[in-house]
Amino acid sequence: MRPVGSKYLLEEPLGRGATGTVWRARQRETAGAEAAVAGQPGETVAIKVLKEELAQDADIVMRFLRERSVLLRLTHPNIVRTRDLVVEGDLLALVMDLIDGPDLHKYIRQNGPFTPVAAALLTAQIADALAASHADGVVHRDLKPANVLLDERGGQMKPMLTDFGIARLADSPGLTRTHEFVGTPSYVAPESAEGRPQTSAVDIYGAGILLYELVTGRPPFAGGTALEVLHRHLSEEPQRPSTLPEPLWTVIERCLRKEPNERPSAENLARGLRVVASGVGVHSSPEQVEAALGVGALLAPDPSPAPVPQTPGAAPAGAAAAGAMDAYDPNAMTSVLPPVGGADATTVLPSTGAPGPDPTSVMPPVRQPDAAHPWQSQMRAARDRNEQTQMQYLDPSEDPLRRRPQRQAPPPPQQRPQQPQQPPQYRQGPPPQQYRQQPQQPPQYQQPPQQQYAPPPPPQHYQQQQRQPQQYQQPQQPQQPQQPQYRQPQQQPPQAPPPQQRPPREPREPRRRSANPVRIPGLGCLKGCLVLILLFFVAGWLVWELTPLQEWVGTGKGWWDQVGTWVSDAYDWVSSVGNSADGPQS
Numbered sequence: 001m002r003p004v005g006s007k008y009l010l011e012e013p014l015g016r017g018a019t020g021t022v023w024r025a026r027q028r029e030t031a032g033a034e035a036a037v038a039g040q041p042g043e044t045v046a047i048k049v050l051k052e053e054l055a056q057d058a059d060i061v062m063r064f065l066r067e068r069s070v071l072l073r074l075t076h077p078n079i080v081r082t083r084d085l086v087v088e089g090d091l092l093a094l095v096m097d098l099i100d101g102p103d104l105h106k107y108i109r110q111n112g113p114f115t116p117v118a119a120a121l122l123t124a125q126i127a128d129a130l131a132a133s134h135a136d137g138v139v140h141r142d143l144k145p146a147n148v149l150l151d152e153r154g155g156q157m158k159p160m161l162t163d164f165g166i167a168r169l170a171d172s173p174g175l176t177r178t179h180e181f182v183g184t185p186s187y188v189a190p191e192s193a194e195g196r197p198q199t200s201a202v203d204i205y206g207a208g209i210l211l212y213e214l215v216t217g218r219p220p221f222a223g224g225t226a227l228e229v230l231h232r233h234l235s236e237e238p239q240r241p242s243t244l245p246e247p248l249w250t251v252i253e254r255c256l257r258k259e260p261n262e263r264p265s266a267e268n269l270a271r272g273l274r275v276v277a278s279g280v281g282v283h284s285s286p287e288q289v290e291a292a293l294g295v296g297a298l299l300a301p302d303p304s305p306a307p308v309p310q311t312p313g314a315a316p317a318g319a320a321a322a323g324a325m326d327a328y329d330p331n332a333m334t335s336v337l338p339p340v341g342g343a344d345a346t347t348v349l350p351s352t353g354a355p356g357p358d359p360t361s362v363m364p365p366v367r368q369p370d371a372a373h374p375w376q377s378q379m380r381a382a383r384d385r386n387e388q389t390q391m392q393y394l395d396p397s398e399d400p401l402r403r404r405p406q407r408q409a410p411p412p413p414q415q416r417p418q419q420p421q422q423p424p425q426y427r428q429g430p431p432p433q434q435y436r437q438q439p440q441q442p443p444q445y446q447q448p449p450q451q452q453y454a455p456p457p458p459p460q461h462y463q464q465q466q467r468q469p470q471q472y473q474q475p476q477q478p479q480q481p482q483q484p485q486y487r488q489p490q491q492q493p494p495q496a497p498p499p500q501q502r503p504p505r506e507p508r509e510p511r512r513r514s515a516n517p518v519r520i521p522g523l524g525c526l527k528g529c530l531v532l533i534l535l536f537f538v539a540g541w542l543v544w545e546l547t548p549l550q551e552w553v554g555t556g557k558g559w560w561d562q563v564g565t566w567v568s569d570a571y572d573w574v575s576s577v578g579n580s581a582d583g584p585q586s
């Protein structure tokens, strides 16, 4: 068991993502005042240890510290709470509440798609979480099933949104240093794919993709390559699956609008989804059915969507540090926990009111320009575990850092991936098994929600935050559906046969280095010469045996005899030349 700081002990890995490994861990002692949740000795927590390469990137470390206050104050019943941030030498770690349950990606793969009612209620809670974070000015930007954990306590499933802040770390200028496009193509909003300014509407687009995947088992835009998928996000309209109730499709279609301003706010999305869930169940009343059919009127766009801060201009490490200190919030101070075996905690940032230490003293070594970029190894790891994260080659001619080698240059306004290096690894939907809390029934969306999905108690009021550009209101819970009346056919056609599953890719063998790393100059040339001589020899033999050359030369000898004769003639000639050269001297 490995200690993390003085307060936590890693016990076993829970999973590995592109940015790090999540561990089940135990609290050794109560965390200090710098943690949002002090915790108790013996309590279990989840700790995401960011990859070492990330921890060695000065930009990312500073961003991590700056995001601290945002992450720690983000609390909502459907958001995995960040309890503490640990910065210790080359280690960056997020301490979170431990969620007992799988993530949605795994869940869909193992259990098949959800019924429309269950999917709507589940996504409504995710929309609640988004509404709360958007009201606080925080955009998730990486919404996908793998980032939704299912808390299965008490026989209910509560979706918990996680990985807030990780996408924000990815804004680091350090990540624009290589010619790579990094992202998850299946869930990326058109404006993100194009490099246009992003707002909280990107999360609504992600919620639309997620909802589509929940009910069909696969995202709406797939393709052979990441580039194809991105292109589809930009140019193709999603197609309504025949089994999808019309009101649910209305919601999905509005979320997937190419124009961000036409997508509903998270709050309206949550409300609309609850109305839909009430109106498409087998017990829905005529009024509920009517309300569900009119859901479009509820999906008003967000008049003031939360903007995603533009990626800061790539700046020298020193300038980045200075910038970080400019933005430093003394109340959001992070302490460096003592190194393993060390005695005293060292403060990274200045304590409130005290003069700050030189920021460069806390900077980890800046990555050498020719060293492997952190994302290269992360993307390799993601590919090895057959994840959806993609790496895309970016044409050097489109790399703004090449055109503007100064790191003060702003980030590229458009980073279009040019040449796909490998096909994306999309998980095809599994065979449409029934949602596991359901009895064996045909896959009809009219199942009463209480049989398929146990909605959690109404979410508590979102905690008042320090800055609240928007007011987030408590979502209304829908009335229980009572009567099955819905325009969709009662007997639905059987679901389309599941698309062929790709065989899981075997992890690649690590590249082996040559057993003899010593390079011999000229060895390649020598080999070439020997091969050439061999070729001449074989060609000569063929000509000698297969053509009348043997008779023309008149010897009648075989090839080997003739070669022996030529060699001895040559030897005699060389000897005679040598003797005549030696003669005058002797």
Ligand SMILES: Nc1ncnc2c1ncn2[C@@H]1O[C@H](COP(=O)(O)OP(=O)(O)OP(=O)(O)O)[C@@H](O)[C@H]1O
Binding pocket: 014, 015, 016, 017, 018, 019, 020, 021, 022, 046, 048, 080, 096, 097, 098, 099, 100, 101, 102, 103, 146, 147, 149, 162, 163, 166, 389
């Ligand atoms: N708070 C938590 N409690 C319990 N398990 C968790 C928690 N956070 C993550 N996990 C588990 O750890 C695994 C890895 O999580 P991680 O966030 O690194 O994966 P990911 O979302 O696939 O990666 P990434 O977003 O970096 O591409 C997940 O599959 C999830 O099941």
